[in-house]
Amino acid sequence: MRTTRHETARELAASRTLWELVERRAARTPDRPVLIQAAADPADDRTLTFGALRERAERVAAGLYGMGVRPGTVVAWQLPTRLETALLSCALARVGAVQSPVIPFYRDREVGFALRESKAEFFATPGVWRGFDHREMARRLGARGVFEAYDALPDADPAVLPPPPAEGTSVRWIYWTSGTTSDPKGVRHTDRSLLAGGSCLAHALRPTESDVGSMAFPYAHIAGPDYTIMLLLYGFPAVLFEHFTLPDALDGYRRHGVTVAGGSTAFYSLFLAEQRKLPPGERLIPTLRLLAGGGAPKPPELYHAVVREMDCRLTHGYGMTEVPMITMGDPDDTAEHLAKTEGRPPDGMEIRVTGPAGELLPPGTDGEIRLRGEAVCRGYVDPAQDAAAFDTDGFLLTGDLGHLTASGHLVLTGRAKDIIIRKGENISAKEIEDLLHRHPAIAEAAVVGLPDPERGERVCAVVERRPGAAEPTLEEVTSYLRGEGLSPHKLPEQLEVVEALPRNETLRKVLKYRLRERFTPS
Structure with missing residues (x-):
């Protein structure tokens, strides 16, 4: 009986470690492309x-081993989205080091904090x-074991290496939250927690070997x-973009026949804006069948506009640094589910979903989302x-x-800190x-509460x-919102x-704290 790609992917998802997954996929399809660097x-x-x-x-792993990197050694890296970055990360997984990726746009404050808190040795x-x-x-930060890993990597004979890690439950990854309002948090992951998150994404999108994906976001x-x-898991390639800008990156998408693109809500908007510059009937990326991403809320109107104007599907998910993939839209879901969930x-x-005292709430009732898995x-x-961060049952708040x-x-329906309390009423x-995203004069919108x-x-x-x-006025906007049925007190x-x-440099999330700082009277 022939094994389907889904069965193969589920079998590979049982890999104990990331390196085991690399080896098992390489044994199955060694000559198929996995990463394509667009220049x-x-x-x-x-x-x-x-x-x-x-x-x-494995050769890079041997080179790192010769430098003194051992199982459990903490290695921080701040690198753009390149083949070399993926190779270094996989090499560190082969050694069994603890790796601490840092977004390449971060500067002294965030980088210094990550180096100190992780106690990075390289x-x-x-x-x-x-x-x-x-x-x-x-040099300014007094970092230890500094080396460059842009277009050249350490290299040596793999014969010097000890056996790869046999289990994936030890903490071998430290990721950093954005730290937009305070110091970042160092989030501890294992190979198995990352494999579980990646498996969720893969099984939801159900890619095929003929698909071509894309990474336009920071690999870190x-x-x-x-x-x-x-x-x-699914044995298909992705195109890497070291620095993503539109329309510059479009040639790479078209040249390599990208079928799956995205990253976050902001990416959908950027692609849609470029699509609207073209004559009717001309597709921005002719091979594109699916936009997918997460990282920020998705306005329902944006979903409908993308599907209607870009002639592709859109599936959106929910994840965070602490839990890389929590939910994901199914391409076969109804338009109502894809637009509004x-x-x-x-x-x-x-x-x-819990209430103020931690009580479990029934379906359809808003509350705080807690996660375990x-x-x-x-x-x-x-x-x-x-x-x-965790309740007594082990659920993440x-x-x-x-x-x-x-x-x-x-x-x-929002973040707890995004609830505006006006005259005692939650908005x-x-x-x-x-x-607001449905207003004909508004391209993007963010709403904040000001003192x-x-x-x-x-x-x-x-x-x-x-x-x-034309530039909208407050009177026009409030009149429009009344017409949409919004309650007057909102x-x-x-x-x-x-x-x-203002947005961050990773998934282009709106930095609302900057809006509050800018528009709060001094």
Whole structure:
């Protein structure tokens, strides 16, 4: 009886470690491509096969071993999305080191914090990248064991290596939360927790060997191993973009026939904006069949606009640094589910929705989302943070608000800190944002609460104007929202029109704290 690709993927997902998965995939399809580096000049494109990934990563592992990297050694790396980054990460998994990826756009404050908290013994940098000298920053920070890993990697005979790790339950990954309002948190993961997250993504999207994916986000993000695990499970390649900008990256998508693209909500909006520049009937990426991502709420109107105008499907999921994949939309779900929910959890992911006292709430009732399962992190580098993050049953308290539907789909309604309390009434910022995204003059919107001496907080809408549209006024916006049925007490009392909403450099999330800082009267 012939084994299907889904059966093969589920068998591979039982791998105990990431390195075991690399070896098992390489044994099955050694000559198939896994990573394709897109360059500005097509002649400079580079391709790595599954077999070459295993062989070269093992040589890099031997080189690292010769430098003094041993099982359990903490190695931080701050590298862009390149073949070499994937090779270094797999090599560290082969050695059994503890790796601490750092987003390449981070600077002294975040990098210094990560190096100190992780107690990194080695630090891999890209040297000078995009005009910034990472070597000089490493010197300023007093980093130990600094080496460059941009276009050359350590190399030696694998015969010097000890056996690879035999189990995947030890903490071997430290990822860092964004730290937009305070110091970042060091999130501790195992190979098995990352394999569980990547498996969720893979089984939800059900890719085929003929698909071509894409990584336009930082490989150092938790989505890096998530996506790589999907490639290893299903045996298809992805195109890497070292620095993603549109329209510059479009040639790479078209040249390599990308069928699955995305990253986050902001990526959908960026692609849609480029699509709208084309004549009717012309597709932005002719081979594209699916946009997929997560990392931020998805307005229902954006879903409908993408499907209608880009002629592809869109599936959105829910994940975070602590749990790389929690739920994912199914391409075969109804349009209603795909537009208005974050999908369903995979087997093994338990979701509780709880009230103020931790009581379990029934389907359809909003509360705090709590999670338990193999994909959940093993706590934080600072153990003092664990007590506030987990309940007595071992569920992670996400701080996200939402509810489960009768069909088991998850609906996010906002963050606890995104609830605006006006005259004692709770107002969901997301509810207003979803409506604003449907306004013909508004391209993007973020709603925040600002201090108000009479109301406690007032509702402030900050929007980007759609190209070619007249600048909206507060009166027009509130009139529109009334027409959409929004309750009067939720209407914005302040409107700010900006050139661009402030976003982070990973999945382009809106930095609401900056909006509060900017528009709160001094």
